Amino acid sequence: MGLAAxxxxxxxxxxxAQILERHRLHIATFLFVVGLLWPLGLADDRVNEPTRxxxxxxxxxxxxxxxxxxxxxxxxxxxxxxxxWQAGDRESRLDSIExxxxxxxxxxxxQHYSVRPRPDVVINGTNIYGILHAPRGDTTESxxxxxxxxxxxxxxxNEGGVAILxxxxxxxxxxxxxxxxxxxxxxxxxxxxxxxxxxxYHGETPGxxxxxxxxxxxxxxxxxxxxYGQDNRFDDIDVAYDGPNGQLSNLDLVNSAIHITKHxxxxxxxxxxxxxxxxxxxxxxxLWKALRSSAVGVPTGSHSPLIPYRxxxxxxxxxxxxDGMHDDASFGRVVEGIVRSLNNLLEHMHASYFFYLxxxxxxxxxxxxxxxxxxxxxxGQSVLAMGRPTKDSDMLxxxxxxxxxxxxxxxxxxxxxxxxxxxxxxxxLQIPALSILLNKQALRSQVDAYRxxxxxxxxxxxxxxxxxxxxxxxxxxxxFAYAPRxxxxxxxxVMLSACPALLHxxxxxxxxxxxxxxxxxxxxxxxxxxxxxxxxxxxxWTLAFAVVLS
Amino acid sequence: MVEPRTIEAVRQESxxxxxxxxxxxxxxxxxxxxxxxxxxxLEGRVELSTAFTSFLRLKECAKxxxxxxxxxxxxxxxxxxxxxxxxxxLAHLVDGELAVDVAYxxxxxxxxxxxxxxxxxxxxxxxxxxxxxxxVGLIILASKSTAVWHNMLVVIAMALAVHGSSYMSMAFLALxxxxxxxxxxxxxxxxxxxxxxxxxxxxxxxxxxxxxxxxYVMQLGLLYAQARRLAGEGGLAWxxxxxFVRTVYEPLVLVYDLTPNVxxxxxxxxxxxxxxxxxxxxxxxxxxxxYVAPLCIRLADDPLFAAxxxxxxxxxxxxxxxxxxxxxxxxxxxxxxxxxxxxxxxxSFILGCGIAFCALFGPxxxxxxxxxxxxxxxxFYAITLxxxxxxxxxxxxxxxAWVKKAYEVEDPTAVGQEIILE
Numbered sequence: 001m002g003l004a005a006x007x008x009x010x011x012x013x014x015x016x017a018q019i020l021e022r023h024r025l026h027i028a029t030f031l032f033v034v035g036l037l038w039p040l041g042l043a044d045d046r047v048n049e050p051t052r053x054x055x056x057x058x059x060x061x062x063x064x065x066x067x068x069x070x071x072x073x074x075x076x077x078x079x080x081x082x083x084x085w086q087a088g089d090r091e092s093r094l095d096s097i098e099x100x101x102x103x104x105x106x107x108x109x110x111q112h113y114s115v116r117p118r119p120d121v122v123i124n125g126t127n128i129y130g131i132l133h134a135p136r137g138d139t140t141e142s143x144x145x146x147x148x149x150x151x152x153x154x155x156x157x158n159e160g161g162v163a164i165l166x167x168x169x170x171x172x173x174x175x176x177x178x179x180x181x182x183x184x185x186x187x188x189x190x191x192x193x194x195x196x197x198x199x200x201y202h203g204e205t206p207g208x209x210x211x212x213x214x215x216x217x218x219x220x221x222x223x224x225x226x227x228y229g230q231d232n233r234f235d236d237i238d239v240a241y242d243g244p245n246g247q248l249s250n251l252d253l254v255n256s257a258i259h260i261t262k263h264x265x266x267x268x269x270x271x272x273x274x275x276x277x278x279x280x281x282x283x284x285x286x287l288w289k290a291l292r293s294s295a296v297g298v299p300t301g302s303h304s305p306l307i308p309y310r311x312x313x314x315x316x317x318x319x320x321x322x323d324g325m326h327d328d329a330s331f332g333r334v335v336e337g338i339v340r341s342l343n344n345l346l347e348h349m350h351a352s353y354f355f356y357l358x359x360x361x362x363x364x365x366x367x368x369x370x371x372x373x374x375x376x377x378x379x380g381q382s383v384l385a386m387g388r389p390t391k392d393s394d395m396l397x398x399x400x401x402x403x404x405x406x407x408x409x410x411x412x413x414x415x416x417x418x419x420x421x422x423x424x425x426x427x428x429l430q431i432p433a434l435s436i437l438l439n440k441q442a443l444r445s446q447v448d449a450y451r452x453x454x455x456x457x458x459x460x461x462x463x464x465x466x467x468x469x470x471x472x473x474x475x476x477x478x479x480f481a482y483a484p485r486x487x488x489x490x491x492x493x494v495m496l497s498a499c500p501a502l503l504h505x506x507x508x509x510x511x512x513x514x515x516x517x518x519x520x521x522x523x524x525x526x527x528x529x530x531x532x533x534x535x536x537x538x539x540x541w542t543l544a545f546a547v548v549l550s
Numbered sequence: 551m552v553e554p555r556t557i558e559a560v561r562q563e564s565x566x567x568x569x570x571x572x573x574x575x576x577x578x579x580x581x582x583x584x585x586x587x588x589x590x591x592l593e594g595r596v597e598l599s600t601a602f603t604s605f606l607r608l609k610e611c612a613k614x615x616x617x618x619x620x621x622x623x624x625x626x627x628x629x630x631x632x633x634x635x636x637x638x639x640l641a642h643l644v645d646g647e648l649a650v651d652v653a654y655x656x657x658x659x660x661x662x663x664x665x666x667x668x669x670x671x672x673x674x675x676x677x678x679x680x681x682x683x684x685x686v687g688l689i690i691l692a693s694k695s696t697a698v699w700h701n702m703l704v705v706i707a708m709a710l711a712v713h714g715s716s717y718m719s720m721a722f723l724a725l726x727x728x729x730x731x732x733x734x735x736x737x738x739x740x741x742x743x744x745x746x747x748x749x750x751x752x753x754x755x756x757x758x759x760x761x762x763x764x765x766y767v768m769q770l771g772l773l774y775a776q777a778r779r780l781a782g783e784g785g786l787a788w789x790x791x792x793x794f795v796r797t798v799y800e801p802l803v804l805v806y807d808l809t810p811n812v813x814x815x816x817x818x819x820x821x822x823x824x825x826x827x828x829x830x831x832x833x834x835x836x837x838x839x840x841y842v843a844p845l846c847i848r849l850a851d852d853p854l855f856a857a858x859x860x861x862x863x864x865x866x867x868x869x870x871x872x873x874x875x876x877x878x879x880x881x882x883x884x885x886x887x888x889x890x891x892x893x894x895x896x897x898s899f900i901l902g903c904g905i906a907f908c909a910l911f912g913p914x915x916x917x918x919x920x921x922x923x924x925x926x927x928x929x930f931y932a933i934t935l936x937x938x939x940x941x942x943x944x945x946x947x948x949x950x951a952w953v954k955k956a957y958e959v960e961d962p963t964a965v966g967q968e969i970i971l972e
Contacts, residue, residue: 010968247922310923354924390899392892453903461910465918 021387025485028380032478035376039291039471042370043283048363051255054351057344060256060337061264067336068329071167075328078163079232086157097128097166097186104170106130106184113196113209115524119516123152125188127197130169131216134178142181143342144222144311145169145335146302148190151228160227160320162186164332171332172339179343181216187302194224194302195525202309206523221253221342221349222313223335224303231320233327236268237261237334239361240315243307245528246294246466250312250349251356251364253342257314258361260337267326267334271358273317283359290357294468296508297529298521308526312349355467367467374463377474382456384481385449397446400437401454401543404430408539412531416519423515427501427538434546444550448484451543455480458536469529473537476500480544491548500537504529567675568666575662575682579655582692584648592693596916600870601628601807602730605694608637622781622793628807630729630798631780632773633696654698658691661702661881664709668854669885677884687881690874697874700730704878707733708857711740714747716762724769728777731802732864735838737766738846739860742853805831805869810930812912813871814938817931838867855952858882862945866938876941883948894951897943904940908933 006012020027041047053060068075078100085093098108108130116122133139145168147161169184187193196209201219205211227234239257241249254271261269272289276282299305303313318331355367411418411426418426438444455477463470479498483491501514510517518530583589592598593605601607611627611634614620621627621634636653643649659682666678681687691698703726710719723740726733741762748758783792801807808816815834822830841863849856861882865875883891895901912933918925958965 247924308922348923454906457903457906457910460907461914464911464914 017387017389019387024383024386025481028383028481031376031380031383032481035373035380036475036478038373038376039287039370040284042287042357042365042373043280043359045363047369048359048365051251051258051358051362051364053252053255053259055252055345055349057346058252058256058341059344060259060341063337063340065264065333065336065340067168067171067332071171071332072329074170075163075167075332078166079159079328082157082159082163083230094126094128097162098130100166101128101130101169101184104173106132106169106173107214109213111197111200111210111212113193115192115196115208117152117192117520117524118513123189123192125193125196127185127187127193129183129185129197129212129214131214132169132173132178132182132184133216134181135176137179137181139181140217141179141220142183142216142218143339144183144185144219144306144313145339146185146187146194146222146224148187148193148224148226148302150188151190152192156228158190158226158228159230160232160318160328160331161225164225164227164328164335167328168332168335171336177343180220182339183216183219190226190302191299192524195299195305198305198309198311219306219309219311220345222303222306222311223257223338223342224301224313224315225331225335226301226315226317227320227328227331229320231322231324233322233324234318234320234331235324235326236270236318237331238270238273238317238319240301240303240317241271241313241358242290242294242300243304243313244299244525245297245308246468247307248294248354248356249303249307249314250352250354252349252352253312253314254358255352256341257316257334257338260341261316261334262361264337265326265330265333267330269361271361274360277360277362283363287357287359287365291468291471292507294466295472295529297466297469297527298508298525305525310348371463371467374467374470374474375460377478378456378459378463378470380456381452381459381474381477381481383452385453385456388446388449393443394446394450397443397450400434400447401450404434404539404543405454405535408542409531409535411538412534415515415530415534416523418515420512420514423534424501427542430542431545431549434543435550438546438550444547447543448547451540451547452481455536455540458540462532462536466528469532473500473532476503477537477540480540483544484547486548488548492545495541495545495548498541500533500541504533564671564674568663568678571666571675571678571682572659572663575678576655576659578682578688579658579691580652582688583651583655583694586692588689588692589694592689595693596810597812597873597912598690598693599695600811600872601801601809602870603695603697603700603872603874605696608633608696612638612641620782620793622797625797625801625807627794627797628801629696631777631794632725632729633699635780636699650694654691654694657698657702658687661698661705664702664705665881665884668705668709668712670889673885673888676888677881680884681881684877684881686873686877690872690877695872695874696729697872697878700726700733701874701878703729704733704736704861705882707736707740708743708854708882711743712747712854714744716744716748716758717765719744720762720765721769724766724773727770728773731799732838732868735842735860735864736857737763738842739853739857742846742850743857746853802869803831803835805834807870810916810927811870811872812934812937813868814866814934815869817927817934820927834867834869838864849952851956852952855886858885859945859949862941862948866941866945879941879945886948886952890955891948891951894954895947896950897947901940901944901947904936904943908937908940912937 007016081096085096094110101108108128111127114122114124145165147165148158149162150157165184165186172182185197187197199205200209200212201215239254241254258269261267272286274282274286293300301315303315306313316334353366357365357370359365407430411423415423438447459470459474462473476498479494483494486494505511505514518534521527521530599605607626608629611621611629614627615634615638637650640649640653641647662678662681665681666674669677703722707719707722707726710722719740723733723736741759744762745758777794778786778792781792781794786792805815805819808820810816818830841860845856845859846853858879862879865871865879868875915925915929915933919927919930954969
């Protein structure tokens with residue numbers, strides 16, 4: 001009773017507020033450290049759970065897969081064809097792919113597109129896709145199988161993927177048990193073709209690409225095949241499951257694929273190309289790779305563009321080795337098993353998690369376990385505003401913080417047309433202006449407090465939408481809390497090295513094309529990371545820097 | 551010692567300032583509606599439009615009427631015939647929607663001016679200015695929600711009550727009640743305001759209360775008859791229920807449109823078994839009624855404040871609330887800001903953080919649920935619950951400020967002291 005009465009009385013409240021205000025940096029430090037180190041604990045098996053299949057209809061690995069026994073020769077022939085196409089010209093290759101699909105009895109169509117991924121490079125491509133209508137189904141739902149032709153980053157051709165896709169198309173056409181249509185897509189470029197196709201299929205055709213002639217109902221799930229290179233043997237299959245902005249496929253699909261790969265066909269499976277599954281170091285490294293790629297937020301494969309359209313999509317990635325244990329037919333069997341499982345679905349996958357982290361192929365971390373990592377750091381930021389008595393002049397500080405963020409949003413809007421230098425200047429010039437404004441001690445500490453409060457709230461919101469980006473941004477902005485309290489030269493050095501736009505440019509290796517790629521990522525890939533950096537992280541940086549300088 | 555200015559000078563200055571605010575406000579609003587594409591994005595947003603305030607629905611009703619299909623036969627047209635006919639008239643004045651945009655801008659500006667006129671002389675510019683330039687108000691206007699009209703009618707009714715014109719005030723209240731049902735709850739409070747500010751205290755035949763109430767009832771009847779005629783059912787017998795009553799008022803009472811909104815009702819009724827529906831419906835509707843008497847009794851010294859507090863509670867507990875209802879409450883609070891509320895709120899920081907939290911997380915979780923498909927209704931409803939908590943807490947805190955001010959008037963030694971509740 002004594003403590004409650006103490007807390008409720010004004011002197012009690014005032015004293016607690018004073019304690020909080022005096023020690024708020026310590027509380028914040030504690031929260032930052034705990035939040036930052038939190039993911040290290042997620043790799044421990046006492047914190048994560050074994051994976052399971054939640055949707056009973058999937059029944060992965062329960063069907064007998066027959067792919068390969070008769071189609072082996074066809075697969076080899078297709079591989080040879082693919083090799084020949086590389087020597088020939090583009091048009092005849094496109095005709096040949098369409099011809100093979102048409103010969104199997106599948107209706108085909110093309111989609112042309114033209115993208116400009118860098119200011120000086122224009123890439124033209126053509127996607128080829130065919131729709132296998134289910135003989136006994138209603139054409140309301142479909143499954144998609146993709147195999148890109150090539151990658152823009154190194155130009156290697158997806159020989160195995162395309163060959164197996166064509167082989168599977170012929171094979172699946174002979175079966176009458178499909179409840180959904182099957183769409184076979186060969187995007188020309190892994191990075192661009194699949195994005196253009198996914199957008200067009202769902203009704204959005206930005207300038208530079210055709211709309212689609214044929215459609216097959218809602219796509220419920222998709223599998224992408226990546227078997228680049230000339231070798232046709234491999235050791236294990238890597239499953240990629242991430243979409244843009246940290247959105248993930250349903251965990252059931254990932255677990256089904258891994259289950260079929262490991263337990264039905266007997267091929268080793270990995271996630272994030274992880275080497276070691278059981279050691280703590282291996283699991284942490286897998287988690288970190290997942291966080292890193294989700295934080296950047298751009299698509300990582302042909303499967304990614306479909307995920308925002310509520311299509312659960314995975315990519316099966318295989319690294320060819322000349323002395324591998326398994327070959328094309330086994331890979332085909334894996335895909336057949338997955339597609340047969342997906343065939344059983346009556347509705348969109350909803351039973352399993354959409355928010356998870358995978359430290360290895362058979363354990364997962366649910367959102368309840370990993371979310372505190374980012375939220376504790378965000379709370380650490382907000383805590384710095386605690387305990388101070390509020391005055392009417394706080395309105396001015398709030399106004400300054402809001403105006404800086406609004407200015408950041410305005411700068412983002414013009415990112416498309418501006419150059420690197422002008423964007424940098426726009427932020428850098430705010431700093432001396434703000435530091436002159438914040439010359440008075442009282443206003444300066446108020447603005448610092450409200451900056452951290454706003455940053456904490458915004459980091460929380462970002463973590464809800466894209467946990468990885470929230471975590472990385474929260475970690476990167478920890479120093480904003482300390483820089484104003486260091487001696488000025490140290491503070492300046494710290495702030496310069498913690499510039500979010502700079503770190504983003506380094507992480508994505510965008511170099512001199514920073515603004516162009518920022519605008520491109522937003523308009524083409526629908527990626528939210530560039531606006532987040534420019535409208536949320538950079539204004540916070542500007543304010544913190546101004547407080548350091550003033 | 552500040553030199554006291556003459557009332558004339560203050561009035562001239564405030565008229566000038568208000569005139570300037572009117573011009574600026576009108577221009578900003580017309581530009582916002584006509585030149586920016588903001589309306590297209592905001593028209594369907596869950597926080598701003600419900601079945602009863604949606605501009606898209608209004609256009610749908612108008613289209614049905616133009617196609618000679620009876621708009622009130624189905625369930626789509628939940629707008630009152632007055633609203634529908636206003637839109638039809640405006641949309642045909644000028645090609646395109648310029649007249650509609652201008653009308654919305656004028657309505658919102660009128661609300662701002664009338665709010666200012668309700669305030670004391672010195673506060674007029676402050677109240678009008680904040681209303682004219684408030685970003686929340688501009689966003690609500692940009693969504694062209696019909697709540698702009700609802701709010702205008704309620705504010706005019708309140709201002710006329712303060713002015714003492716009983717008949718006109720009740721006319722506007724009756725109009726507001728016809729269009730959206732819930733302003734009826736303001737009747738007792740506004741009658742008390744009229745009684746306080748009656749213009750001709752001695753010469754009334756039956757007393758201000760009976761005069762006001764009978765004016766209200768008579769107006770309701772007249773407006774109902776007019777609505778029937780507008781909806782094309784003037785020929786029906788007087789006891790027959792025309793189609794529009796069923797389509798416009800039934801969903802408000804029976805709540806069978808369960809589209810998500812920022813209120814509390816939809817989630818309950820989505821998951822409720824039919825057996826219990828009537829019971830909970832009755833309880834929820836009664837819950838709104840129970841606030842009227844206590845507030846009017848306790849706040850009898852300031853019945854306008856009672857009406858405002860009622861509006862604040864309605865914004866939380868109505869079946870189909872939007873941000874516009876909350877904005878109306880916040881705007882009305884400005885009338886008491888300088889005299890009563892400022893410096894006496896105990897939880898302003900927490901509530902400010904709560905509002906910022908809901909503003910950020912609400913759209914994020916709605917996106918995760920509806921657009922991305924990875925979240926579910928619980929995500930969004932949790933934020934709605936926090937919003938209701940924050941708004942209810944604000945109402946309670948403002949009431950505390952009012953009570954403290956009244957206490958300070960009684961006992962001047964209490965000024966600036968913290969109240970200790972043992």
